[in-house]
Amino acid sequence: MELIFEISKPGRNAADVTASDVPAVNIEDAIGKKYLRTDLDLPEVAEVDLVRHYTNLSRRNFGVDLGFYPLGSCTMKYNPKVNENVAVLPGFTGLHPYADDESAQGNLQLMYEMQKYLSNIFGMAEFTLQPAAGAHGELTGIMMIKKYFEKKNEKRPLILIPDTAHGTNPASGALCGFETVTLRSNSEGGVDIDHLMSLMTKDVAGLMLTNPNTLGLFERNIEKVAQIVHGKGGLLYGDGANANAFLGKARPGDLGFDVIQLNLHKTFSTPHGGGGPGSGPVGVCAKLVNYLPVPRIIKTGHSYSWSGKFPDTIGRIRSFYGNFNVVVKAYTYIRSLGAEGLTHATEMAVLNANYIKEKLKPYFDLPYDRVCMHECVFSGKRQVAQNGVHTTDIAKRLIDFGYHPPTIYFPLIVPEAIMIEPTETESKETLDTFCDAMIAIANEAKENPQRVKDAPLTTPVSRLDEVLAARKPDVCWKRS
Amino acid sequence: MELIFEISKPGRNAADVTASDVPAVNIEDAIGKKYLRTDLDLPEVAEVDLVRHYTNLSRRNFGVDLGFYPLGSCTMKYNPKVNENVAVLPGFTGLHPYADDESAQGNLQLMYEMQKYLSNIFGMAEFTLQPAAGAHGELTGIMMIKKYFEKKNEKRPLILIPDTAHGTNPASGALCGFETVTLRSNSEGGVDIDHLMSLMTKDVAGLMLTNPNTLGLFERNIEKVAQIVHGKGGLLYGDGANANAFLGKARPGDLGFDVIQLNLHKTFSTPHGGGGPGSGPVGVCAKLVNYLPVPRIIKTGHSYSWSGKFPDTIGRIRSFYGNFNVVVKAYTYIRSLGAEGLTHATEMAVLNANYIKEKLKPYFDLPYDRVCMHECVFSGKRQVAQNGVHTTDIAKRLIDFGYHPPTIYFPLIVPEAIMIEPTETESKETLDTFCDAMIAIANEAKENPQRVKDAPLTTPVSRLDEVLAARKPDVCWKRS
Amino acid sequence: MDYYPHTPDDIAQMQSVVGIASIDELFADIPQKFRLKSVLDIPAALSEQETIAAMSGIASKNKLPQLTLTGAGAYYHFIPAVVGHIVGRAEFYTAYTPYQAEISQGILQAIYEYQTMIAHLTGTEIANASMYDGASAMAEAAVLCAKMSNRTKIIVARSMHPEYRQVVNTYSWANGYTVVEIPYAPSGQIDLNALQNELDDQVAAVLVQSPNFFGVIEDIVPLTDAAHNKGALLVAGFTDGTSLGILQPAGASGADFVVGEGQSFGNPLNYGGPYLGIFAAREKFMRRIPGRLVGATVDKNGKRGFVLTLQTREQHIRREKATSNICSNEALCALAAGVYLAALGKNLRKLAELNIYKTQYLKNKLLQLKGWKEVFSAPVYNEFVLRCPDARLANEKLKNEGIIGGYELHKDYPELENALLFCATEMVSKDDMDKVVAILK
Amino acid sequence: MDYYPHTPDDIAQMQSVVGIASIDELFADIPQKFRLKSVLDIPAALSEQETIAAMSGIASKNKLPQLTLTGAGAYYHFIPAVVGHIVGRAEFYTAYTPYQAEISQGILQAIYEYQTMIAHLTGTEIANASMYDGASAMAEAAVLCAKMSNRTKIIVARSMHPEYRQVVNTYSWANGYTVVEIPYAPSGQIDLNALQNELDDQVAAVLVQSPNFFGVIEDIVPLTDAAHNKGALLVAGFTDGTSLGILQPAGASGADFVVGEGQSFGNPLNYGGPYLGIFAAREKFMRRIPGRLVGATVDKNGKRGFVLTLQTREQHIRREKATSNICSNEALCALAAGVYLAALGKNLRKLAELNIYKTQYLKNKLLQLKGWKEVFSAPVYNEFVLRCPDARLANEKLKNEGIIGGYELHKDYPELENALLFCATEMVSKDDMDKVVAILK
Numbered sequence A, B: 001m002e003l004i005f006e007i008s009k010p011g012r013n014a015a016d017v018t019a020s021d022v023p024a025v026n027i028e029d030a031i032g033k034k035y036l037r038t039d040l041d042l043p044e045v046a047e048v049d050l051v052r053h054y055t056n057l058s059r060r061n062f063g064v065d066l067g068f069y070p071l072g073s074c075t076m077k078y079n080p081k082v083n084e085n086v087a088v089l090p091g092f093t094g095l096h097p098y099a100d101d102e103s104a105q106g107n108l109q110l111m112y113e114m115q116k117y118l119s120n121i122f123g124m125a126e127f128t129l130q131p132a133a134g135a136h137g138e139l140t141g142i143m144m145i146k147k148y149f150e151k152k153n154e155k156r157p158l159i160l161i162p163d164t165a166h167g168t169n170p171a172s173g174a175l176c177g178f179e180t181v182t183l184r185s186n187s188e189g190g191v192d193i194d195h196l197m198s199l200m201t202k203d204v205a206g207l208m209l210t211n212p213n214t215l216g217l218f219e220r221n222i223e224k225v226a227q228i229v230h231g232k233g234g235l236l237y238g239d240g241a242n243a244n245a246f247l248g249k250a251r252p253g254d255l256g257f258d259v260i261q262l263n264l265h266k267t268f269s270t271p272h273g274g275g276g277p278g279s280g281p282v283g284v285c286a287k288l289v290n291y292l293p294v295p296r297i298i299k300t301g302h303s304y305s306w307s308g309k310f311p312d313t314i315g316r317i318r319s320f321y322g323n324f325n326v327v328v329k330a331y332t333y334i335r336s337l338g339a340e341g342l343t344h345a346t347e348m349a350v351l352n353a354n355y356i357k358e359k360l361k362p363y364f365d366l367p368y369d370r371v372c373m374h375e376c377v378f379s380g381k382r383q384v385a386q387n388g389v390h391t392t393d394i395a396k397r398l399i400d401f402g403y404h405p406p407t408i409y410f411p412l413i414v415p416e417a418i419m420i421e422p423t424e425t426e427s428k429e430t431l432d433t434f435c436d437a438m439i440a441i442a443n444e445a446k447e448n449p450q451r452v453k454d455a456p457l458t459t460p461v462s463r464l465d466e467v468l469a470a471r472k473p474d475v476c477w478k479r480s
Numbered sequence C, D: 001m002d003y004y005p006h007t008p009d010d011i012a013q014m015q016s017v018v019g020i021a022s023i024d025e026l027f028a029d030i031p032q033k034f035r036l037k038s039v040l041d042i043p044a045a046l047s048e049q050e051t052i053a054a055m056s057g058i059a060s061k062n063k064l065p066q067l068t069l070t071g072a073g074a075y076y077h078f079i080p081a082v083v084g085h086i087v088g089r090a091e092f093y094t095a096y097t098p099y100q101a102e103i104s105q106g107i108l109q110a111i112y113e114y115q116t117m118i119a120h121l122t123g124t125e126i127a128n129a130s131m132y133d134g135a136s137a138m139a140e141a142a143v144l145c146a147k148m149s150n151r152t153k154i155i156v157a158r159s160m161h162p163e164y165r166q167v168v169n170t171y172s173w174a175n176g177y178t179v180v181e182i183p184y185a186p187s188g189q190i191d192l193n194a195l196q197n198e199l200d201d202q203v204a205a206v207l208v209q210s211p212n213f214f215g216v217i218e219d220i221v222p223l224t225d226a227a228h229n230k231g232a233l234l235v236a237g238f239t240d241g242t243s244l245g246i247l248q249p250a251g252a253s254g255a256d257f258v259v260g261e262g263q264s265f266g267n268p269l270n271y272g273g274p275y276l277g278i279f280a281a282r283e284k285f286m287r288r289i290p291g292r293l294v295g296a297t298v299d300k301n302g303k304r305g306f307v308l309t310l311q312t313r314e315q316h317i318r319r320e321k322a323t324s325n326i327c328s329n330e331a332l333c334a335l336a337a338g339v340y341l342a343a344l345g346k347n348l349r350k351l352a353e354l355n356i357y358k359t360q361y362l363k364n365k366l367l368q369l370k371g372w373k374e375v376f377s378a379p380v381y382n383e384f385v386l387r388c389p390d391a392r393l394a395n396e397k398l399k400n401e402g403i404i405g406g407y408e409l410h411k412d413y414p415e416l417e418n419a420l421l422f423c424a425t426e427m428v429s430k431d432d433m434d435k436v437v438a439i440l441k
């Protein structure tokens, strides 16, 4: 398709500007010539062209509303439409962040209640909604850990991170000045307890643990892990991106986690927007409450207000109060489902993952063969060995069958990883046809490997040259 | 794609029902067993399946927002998005039709003003907004003609309709008890004046004329035509479906039309909804005002109200007040464009049609080679003669080029007709690429006729068996 | 704001291709004396921002009620969010009638599914792709019966929606048919004796509604029998479509046609339109019914697909011999109805039950008020008629609290002075109803 | 309401495939002592209809103002209708990060176009696919400068949005950097002398905003020169993005990074989020900047296509050595921004002019009030600071009329007692402004 710049033509526009009802002023006089720009190189298109351009672009994009999107670790569940309708209520979209608290009682109530719900669901003392996404929540959480030790006057420059961890974990640690130390997994996909014991010293601020981890496996030794970390005065950080696996079943606070970040866009069903916005609330145990970012909501009688008066706070980690409108959707979701609905959602998510695991086990290597939680991780090793068909090839071929591919090559400890997260909103029929497709591809990989390597065959573009893209980066269109 | 019934599974649903806050009653007692149904055979699907089903269906449909849709006589212009946003304002969607007039002053004002604007734009004394579509407007108009003669105690069982007329014209005449007499066109595509003179007797209630007609040609002899009809005491009915051709240029009232129906969904840019809803207001000259359907809006001082007290009215032609929400969009369109905008829209619509006509003239037969108005009509005769490529084939092949085909095989007097209406919202670039496609197909018809006959080649289904569909009609899915 | 993309440059180039020196030449066929000299007298153009402001201003002149207790042919039901999201897909709403099937499988299949749901729901075998609204569907059914039978008398139940009767009158007058109204019995149902007396061999059709305008459920079987006995057809309507979730449909009771208003299925009140006419029939009438029909067929490779079928019934082919003049219908409203019905599925029955619970509650509560009495004795769905001491005063009191009260039946039925037609759907809460009764106390 | 499609039958069948007798077995890995025994203490489930009612109830507890005269980092602009229609396309909003390029060309191309527009608009060569918001974009730029230069001092203009400064402080603290604030001159611009005094070879970056928090336009060229002279980088922000329609962008004045809040481009106020951080840079920093980057490439047949590129910068590959930890960004907001900018095109300048006209009008009107005085002398875009006799009282009066007045600067600048920061966009009419002045009289 042509770029919007390529269909641009001088003199057109799709949005007009109202004529001024106040006197025009001479801009050069008012602003000063040196401050004015002389060019303005934006596309010029009529509304019809604009709409067609973006509508046709949308049709070259796959979303959950089109079909199954088992992108592991991303919890691509179906997002209820009622949440979208609620979120565009003018009361929610129209308020300026600096509207006085009295005018924002609805928003404040919603955010306050949301914090309470999350505290209850996860067993934490308190939540902040300020972080804009999961990784931002991680950063916030790690900052609080840093502050905690700073206040205690302890120097702990290291942070432990399992080899299965999502890349944001070490990156968040680094963005917060920590040196990260990699913790090995054991043969059953959990924390190598001995390794943990050997690493966990007084130099270590804590352990960032994802539970269930990115293999979709619950840490059976969680109690032990917490004991070891706490025993050395460290804190246990929980990456809650996988919280869809345990709602109503267990609470991180009870398991010993001191800080946890959530991904509302995953667990609480807000749409992922083609890459965002998300929302990454952070919950803390009692001893970290004072370090939460400001401002925080205070409830006095029946009224709510913002307060910045928390001297031990880590400060602000973004402007205003977080991705409020995303929170509205997640709040709506929680209210719709209620306690039993959330628990049942988790049960079905886990059942779905185990169902896929069992059905595909004969066809793909399953490095950790145990009950999984919300997702299961296969390896494409066998297919590589047989005919040189790589996991990428399998992923691309799935596109031809009408599915979004799973997450691939992650977690890093599984070679040729295929990480499938079905979520609870998918029906048995969908899982069955998906498994049929996976099995068909496994067979194709044996019988007609080239076909798999040539995939996708049904997309507007065939396999794209990523190496070229990185070698000669073209990230901004230039008029030629 | 599977039918919604085929993906149905007992026990699922996508919409829940709130638990009762009042006591349940025994339904059999309250209603009586014999009045109750025992089965309810509706699809049972989860929300995710429902959304995917219809979203994927939508992707198998072509709309103006995807590309050029030059369906002649249907005025498929681009429909501005702001109109859609306005139409869903709760004030417009939320009111019950029997809300008291005081509560509906906004709606009444809008409808009243709409009638005034239309009266002004078309030079008529008064308008009704009650008819639901163009054909419904025709019926309403013809009924008023009938009433007019009834009141005058004249028996005029016949109505004249040109051979170029849209099928709704004779059908509307028939649905109103008239016998229709076909009026021939002359060699330049206009009314055959001699024939008109010979047909126009005291038995004839009037002439239903489309101007410009369905050849896209303006009736040069309109003055004469009106004189002949009026001379015999008949009335001149105007099918205003083609009004996009003359906004701000001429007014049917001035041309001698006594009644005219409009198609708001064509001329005034309300989207066609996959086949409707439309809206078909009818304007009348002074002598027909009393026959307008009831209720009508009365303005007293600054307030508006409904009144049914018009004893000569033809009555009601549908419930309530017409397709109000469609009128909102058309009203918004008129207010956005203003007088100059409407006039300029007409100019560009006519320029676009003539541009296409000139560019395609060398490649397709042009039966009436004169300046056209908003559309132009070619004939595929040459292609049939050359290689047996029919207009249907050309139409289907256009689909492969990314266009919705023009209207074909209409008007009936043009063999193998190809009726192209670009509308004003299409850019020169779009017309150019469309003409290129048409020319490519003309060449293909010569060089590779089979390819054209096999078209479309890019659609989810290939050419469908319409004969089978009519011979063994299957209009309702049955569980097998 | 305007929407044509032409730059001055484009226009110049296009003029030269067309061979004209000025745009005016394009309008040369319009006789000079008729050429408009002045600018149209309509308000000045608005920017998009001004448009929103102006239209919001008009919309806000309407006063939306807190609560509506009027149904009377238009029903306030909850619309699941999915409906708007689907109907708002540009591929659906910016398309037109699917004349070119291969590029329109989306709307064709959706309408085929709609037809199927409607046929099932009404207890018939077939349904068309929609008519303008319930009233015109009723009128077209009447005209069709007369044309098929060469009879000229149409019988209409007086308990049918007054506006429907008016539309039937208009269409019948235009075709030279006579319309006879049959009174209602004390039960609120049609007076069967009176009907039988009026039935003769000139009667083409008997038109009834169930639930009727009074909310009363008609007993269709004897009506069908009576009509059929005299060679007449039975056309059965309904008021609120959700009643079909629980009531035996007229099609299952032998009605020849089931027609009615489909607004209840996922379409907003919209001050009366657009709505959609439901038109369902016995299979034998398939080639005679008005409106579009979508049919299943196969493509060249044997793959299932959908087309507009039996188009030879339609005006663009059959012209004056067509079964109707209808061309544009209410496809998008039918799509909404299909999505709505598919969303609810069997929950439609639950919804209907809830409507009954609410209605019974309101009725019983109101009957506790002094001087309020039931008018009809037959069972009702979600509407009912009560006589009260002063209907206008009662509504006035409610209006002062932002509540639209009952429909005042005396407007259409002089004999029903002080009778109010109330409706309670799932949108009315117990608290609402208790408040209403408190206000009326 | 719930959203899992499983019927009891499905569950039974699936359990048997999985080989479990009860769902509980799936959770066997959770140590028994931690298994939740009680039901979560959150409100009971709601039906969809109840959900709408409950949420509408909460939304209506907010009081939307008639008029807003506060900008201060979040701007009330008109959003053309097209934006919502595009952003509401399910294919966009229900997708995630386009890891699989072939199935995600839509969002990839749209973001590539966004990157291009932002680069052009900011006068730089490259822009990423978005950051969380303006403040965190500023903070990440600061950290990046420090990391690249191995320097540890960050200079921030005190005239920068207070919340941005706070976020910079937080990120800097976490990385062990020191932050030095440079005061503003009487002009309202940064105090260039003070800056020069503070600049030494430990300074990694100078962070400014133009327009700054006071609405004042900074003179970027000398700032760039000063910074570069000491080997420091210049990071320039802006407040209201629409200013870029008319003001010389910092990129064209030599800034190394241009970062800021993109909310003004087609995103609603939303009580503060989601917004989008704009992050643009000189080409030489391409491999060092945080966030996603979409790049053009070709497919196997040489056809143009788009992919996420330079992912080796990112956390999922580079882990602790990544340029940032950002993963999910604000893609949909960036899409909205792209659509908005493409819709306006060159009209963005017209819009900026209109903002200036309105602002000048309001300023001049307010200056006629007794005791109201200008605080700063440098030119402004659509915000300005006035000192008045009693700022709190003035805002109180406006609030009583449903108007959000100026931002009270004393909250963040104790030295600016009774100073109000006003903003007038195209949403403020002359009548509005006259009314404001009348109220304050």
Ligand SMILES: Cc1ncc(COP(=O)(O)O)c(C=O)c1O
Binding pocket: A073, A074, A133, A134, A135, A136, A166, A168, A210, A214, A239, A241, A242, A263, A278, A279, A280, D326, D327, D328, D329
């Ligand atoms: C396990 C895990 N942790 C953290 C993140 C980061 O979350 P976000 O993308 O919202 O920043 C992700 C997201 O992919 C994840 O899967």
Ligand SMILES: Cc1ncc(COP(=O)(O)O)c(C=O)c1O
Binding pocket: B073, B074, B133, B134, B135, B136, B166, B168, B210, B214, B239, B241, B242, B263, B278, B279, B280, C326, C327, C328
């Ligand atoms: C010339 C003409 N007249 C009348 C009509 C009927 O209009 P509608 O489809 O709105 O009933 C049409 C529609 O196609 C038409 O083209």
